[in-house]
Amino acid sequence: xxxxxxxxxxxxxxxxxxxxxxxxxxxxxPFFEWKWLEALERSASASAKEGWQPLHLALWKNKxxxxxxxxxxxxxxxxxxxxxxxxxxxxxxxxxNYYPKLIGMSPFSPxxxxxxxxxxxENKKEITAILISEIDKFAIRNGILSCNFLYTxxxxxxxxxxxxxxxxxxxxxLWHANGKSDFSEYLNTFNSNQKRNIKRERNSIRNAGINISxxxxxDITISTMDKMYQFYxxxxxxxxxxxxxxxxxxxxxxxxxxxxxNSIVIFNAYKNDPLEPLAMSLCITxxxxxxxxxxxxxxxxxxxxxxxxxxxxxxxxxxxxIESFDPGAGGQHKRRRGFISKPHSSFHRWYxxxxxxxxxxxxxxxxxxxxxxxxxxxxxxPFKSVIPPLTFSGE
Numbered sequence: 165x166x167x168x169x170x171x172x173x174x175x176x177x178x179x180x181x182x183x184x185x186x187x188x189x190x191x192x193x194p195f196f197e198w199k200w201l202e203a204l205e206r207s208a209s210a211s212a213k214e215g216w217q218p219l220h221l222a223l224w225k226n227k228x229x230x231x232x233x234x235x236x237x238x239x240x241x242x243x244x245x246x247x248x249x250x251x252x253x254x255x256x257x258x259x260x261n262y263y264p265k266l267i268g269m270s271p272f273s274p275x276x277x278x279x280x281x282x283x284x285x286e287n288k289k290e291i292t293a294i295l296i297s298e299i300d301k302f303a304i305r306n307g308i309l310s311c312n313f314l315y316t317x318x319x320x321x322x323x324x325x326x327x328x329x330x331x332x333x334x335x336x337x338l339w340h341a342n343g344k345s346d347f348s349e350y351l352n353t354f355n356s357n358q359k360r361n362i363k364r365e366r367n368s369i370r371n372a373g374i375n376i377s378x379x380x381x382x383d384i385t386i387s388t389m390d391k392m393y394q395f396y397x398x399x400x401x402x403x404x405x406x407x408x409x410x411x412x413x414x415x416x417x418x419x420x421x422x423x424x425x426n427s428i429v430i431f432n433a434y435k436n437d438p439l440e441p442l443a444m445s446l447c448i449t450x451x452x453x454x455x456x457x458x459x460x461x462x463x464x465x466x467x468x469x470x471x472x473x474x475x476x477x478x479x480x481x482x483x484x485x486i487e488s489f490d491p492g493a494g495g496q497h498k499r500r501r502g503f504i505s506k507p508h509s510s511f512h513r514w515y516x517x518x519x520x521x522x523x524x525x526x527x528x529x530x531x532x533x534x535x536x537x538x539x540x541x542x543x544x545x546p547f548k549s550v551i552p553p554l555t556f557s558g559e
């Protein structure tokens with residue numbers, strides 16, 4: 165067996181961007197690019213102080229890394245958007261410490277795409293087995309109860325199950341172009357009642373004298389991102405202690421730098437001067453997919469949220485030939501505005517035999533229930549759509 169050196173890195177800067185990109189390849193989505201994760205660390209949004217201690221596991225060979233498992237040591241469950249309170253309660257009932265726990269995901273981003281990053285010229289099965297083994301040894305040695313890989317890439321599911329991870333299924337929303345090329349064609353997929361409702365909602369924004377501009381590239385300045393941060397902060401503050409304000413202003417400022425600008429799309433709502441917006445939403449794209457992330461307003465206007473976070477992004481996505489749009493976590497109202505329900509999977513390892521046994525016996529029944537809920541939700545959609553087959557075992 166090839167000899168590797170194992171390193172646990174407490175900062176992504178201990179691995180060069182060049183090495184990270186060589187391992188990850190060209191198809192990495194923005195949320196797992198070195199520059200995105202580094203901006204989270206540099207801004208102290210993902211930091212030990214905030215309960216997100218970077219702890220990236222890397223295998224090195226000949227003084228270069230060949231595989232990386234992006235990981236964080238967590239002292240709480242905030243910012244994950246997979247709600248594991250039942251797991252935490254079970255740990256308490258068993259007299260176990262649920263925290264700290266290991267988490268594999270892009271912090272604060274409920275974005276499907278987590279997997280081990282492995283160099284293309286390495287043996288994937290061998291490397292995966294080594295990484296899992298090292299994670300297990302580290303967790304047991306340090307009294308860590310669990311390792312949790314969240315929002316996993318579907319291409320990684322077989323490997324995760326092959327190496328003994330337990331699958332937990334939850335729901336998310338997704339819009340797909342389904343061959344449509346403009347908003348009118350897309351709107352025609354709805355039944356007459358909902359088609360009329362959407363037109364009414366969009367017309368109400370225009371009738372209120374509100375314009376929408378799209379900011380990209382050179383439009384993305386520090387001033388732009390400072391405004392976006394203020395909207396984000398205002399939105400979070402409306403929810404009090406439940407506001408989920410996880411990101412620092414300096415993170416938004418980092419996104420104004422050149423190496424992020426091509427990924428950012430801001431939908432800017434204003435009445436008179438586009439430089440004086442009354443609301444903004446921030447999306448991320450890689451040219452094929454679009455992800456909705458943050459929004460906020462300084463004036464409550466009916467349907468403005470739907471316009472900035474759903475309708476304008478969908479209209480833009482159709483013009484750009486974008487295949488799919490993930491609008492973010494939560495919100496049953498998305499179903500009436502063009503989004504289907506779909507499963508996303510997380511994979512878990514528990515290092516207490518009692519907890520592992522209880523959860524593995526409970527999860528199949530829970531997962532089956534979620535699949536039934538997803539099917540029921542998609543049977544009631546007010547529009548025609550291609551619903552992918554729902555499979556969750558041995559994909």
